[in-house]
Amino acid sequence: MARLLGVSSAHISQLRGGLHMGELKCYELALMLKREPLELLSLNRALRSKDRRLQEYWLEVHKRSQS
Numbered sequence: 001m002a003r004l005l006g007v008s009s010a011h012i013s014q015l016r017g018g019l020h021m022g023e024l025k026c027y028e029l030a031l032m033l034k035r036e037p038l039e040l041l042s043l044n045r046a047l048r049s050k051d052r053r054l055q056e057y058w059l060e061v062h063k064r065s066q067s
Helices: 009-016 023-032 037-048 052-065
Strands: none
Touching (some): 023 037
């Protein structure tokens, strides 16, 4: 996974531990997984948002992107 994404194995461990992924890596991962990039990008934004309203907004975008 680390090699495919062009990151260190330590970075993958951090992601698995709950740290967030940057937008470019989310986009690249979505393309590799043949998924709609907005699906991963919106979920990433929701997880990173500190404001509840923004979290709810990005989760709604995420739900719509899965349709």
